[in-house]
Amino acid sequence: MTYSYYPGCTLKTKAKELDRSARLCAEALGANLRELDNWQCCGGAYTASSDEIATKLSSVRALLEAESREEDIITLCSACHNVLKRVRNDLTNDANFAFKVNNYVKPEKPFEGKTKVIHFLEFLRDEIGFDNLREKVVNPFTGKKIAAYYGCLLLRPSGVMDMDDPENPKILEDFIRAIGGEPVMYPYRNECCGGYVALEDKSATVKKSEKIVASADGFGADIIITACPLCLYNLESAKGESEVKYFTELLAVALGIKEA
Amino acid sequence: MDLKEQVLIMSGVDVRKCMACGKCSGACPSYNEMDYHPHQFVSMVKKGNIEPLMKSESVYKCLTCYACIERCPRGVEPAKLIEAIRLLAVRPQGSNHIKADDIPSLLDPELPQQAIVTAFRKYSK
Ligand code: SF4
Ligand code: SF4
Ligand code: SF4
Ligand code: SF4
Numbered sequence: 001m002t003y004s005y006y007p008g009c010t011l012k013t014k015a016k017e018l019d020r021s022a023r024l025c026a027e028a029l030g031a032n033l034r035e036l037d038n039w040q041c042c043g044g045a046y047t048a049s050s051d052e053i054a055t056k057l058s059s060v061r062a063l064l065e066a067e068s069r070e071e072d073i074i075t076l077c078s079a080c081h082n083v084l085k086r087v088r089n090d091l092t093n094d095a096n097f098a099f100k101v102n103n104y105v106k107p108e109k110p111f112e113g114k115t116k117v118i119h120f121l122e123f124l125r126d127e128i129g130f131d132n133l134r135e136k137v138v139n140p141f142t143g144k145k146i147a148a149y150y151g152c153l154l155l156r157p158s159g160v161m162d163m164d165d166p167e168n169p170k171i172l173e174d175f176i177r178a179i180g181g182e183p184v185m186y187p188y189r190n191e192c193c194g195g196y197v198a199l200e201d202k203s204a205t206v207k208k209s210e211k212i213v214a215s216a217d218g219f220g221a222d223i224i225i226t227a228c229p230l231c232l233y234n235l236e237s238a239k240g241e242s243e244v245k246y247f248t249e250l251l252a253v254a255l256g257i258k259e260a
Numbered sequence: 261m262d263l264k265e266q267v268l269i270m271s272g273v274d275v276r277k278c279m280a281c282g283k284c285s286g287a288c289p290s291y292n293e294m295d296y297h298p299h300q301f302v303s304m305v306k307k308g309n310i311e312p313l314m315k316s317e318s319v320y321k322c323l324t325c326y327a328c329i330e331r332c333p334r335g336v337e338p339a340k341l342i343e344a345i346r347l348l349a350v351r352p353q354g355s356n357h358i359k360a361d362d363i364p365s366l367l368d369p370e371l372p373q374q375a376i377v378t379a380f381r382k383y384s385k
Pocket of ligand 4: 284287288289290291298321322323324325326327328329338339342
C-alpha cells in the first residue's frame with residue numbers, strides 16, 4: 001500500500017507530533033506514505049466562490065502530482081483535507097473550473113479523477129479496517145474515557161466531504177473502540193471551536209471552545225482527541241480538565257510505538 | 261450588472277428558496293458576535309440590500325463552519341452568500357481587513373500556522 005502524503009505547513013511546524021505519529025503508525029500498519037515532492041500550502045480555507053481560481057492552484061498541483069504517480073493522497077490536518085477534497089470535487093464536476101485551472105497550470109495530462117483524497121481516519125476505517133486495527137493493538141486504552149472532537153471541516157459540507165453522517169458521526173468513536181477506549185458522547189462534538197478567528201479575536205474562540213470542553217468534561221472525558229492543529233490549539237486555550245491530543249498520538253501508544 | 265447579481269453568481273445561491281425559518285441563525289456559533297445574522301444575509305440579498313452587509317463585521321466573524329448550510333431545510337447555503345460579500349468587501353485595492361504588518365502584534369507563539377494562513381485568505385486579497 002503506497003500513498004502520496006500531503007502534510008501541510010502546520011504539520012511541519014507547530015503540529016510536528018501529528019506528522020511524526022501518523023508516519024510511524026502508517027509504517028507499523030504496512031502503508032508507505034510518500035510525501036509529495038512539491039506540495040505548497042493549501043491556504044487553510046477553501047473559498048466558495050465561482051470566480052476563485054488562484055487560491056485553489058496549490059491543491060490542483062498536489063492532485064496532479066499524485067495522479068501522475070498513480071496514487072491516492074492521504075491527509076491529516078482537517079483543513080488541508082477539506083480544501084484538497086473540495087478542489088478535487090470542483091476539478092471533476094465543474095468543467096468551467098477545470099478549463100480555467102488548466103489554462104494556468106498547463107498540465108501534461110489534465111486531472112482525470114483517479115486520485116482520491118483520503119483522510120488518515122478513512123485510511124484506518126476503509127483501507128486497514130477497524131477490526132484489523134484492533135488486533136494490532138498492544139497497549140489498549142482500557143477504562144479511558146475518550147471524547148471525539150470532529151469540529152466542522154472533516155464533516156462539512158457533507159455532500160462533498162462524504163466521511164460520515166454530519167450530525168451523528170461515528171468514525172472517531174469507532175476508532176476509540178478499536179484502540180480499546182470508551183467513547184464519550186457529548187453534544188458539542190461537531191460544533192466549531194472558532195477556527196482562525198483565534199488570530200484576531202481570541203476571546204471569541206476561547207468562549208466557543210470552553211463550551212465544547214466543558215461539555216466533554218461534564219460527560220466524564222479523560223482525553224479529547226482531534227485531527228486538526230487549530231482545533232487542538234483552541235481547545236487547549238479553553239483550559240479544561242481533559243487533555244487534548246491528536247488521534248494519531250493515541251494510536252501510536254496503542255500500537256506500542258510510543259510511550260504513554 | 262449590479263451587486264446583487266454579482267453575489268448570486270459568485271455564491272451560486274438561490275435566495276428565493278428561503279422560507280425565513282431562522283434555523284441557519286439558530287445553528288450559527290458566531291451569532292452573538294454578528295451584527296447581521298445568517299438569515300438576514302439571505303433576506304437582504306433577496307432585496308438587493310448588499311452595501312450594509314459589505315460594511316458589516318459579520319463577514320469577518322463567520323467561521324465558514326457550514327453549520328448553517330448543513331442545517332438549512334431548504335438547501336439555501338447562507339455561508340456562501342457571506343463568503344461572496346466578504347470577497348466583494350476585501351477585493352478592492354486597500355480594503356484588506358488584516359494587513360501583514362498587523363500580524364506580529366497579534367501573534368501568540370503557540371498559534372498554529374494554519375490560523376494565520378486561513379485568516380489571511382479570509383481577510384485580505
Ligand atoms: S491548511 Fe496549510 S497547508 Fe493546509 S492547513 Fe493545514 S496547514 Fe496548512
Ligand atoms: S479549527 Fe474549528 S474551524 Fe478548524 S476544523 Fe477545527 S472546528 Fe473547524
Ligand atoms: S435555514 Fe435556510 S430556509 Fe431557514 S432562514 Fe436560513 S436560509 Fe432561510
Ligand atoms: S458558516 Fe458562518 S454563518 Fe454559517 S453557521 Fe458557521 S459561522 Fe455561522
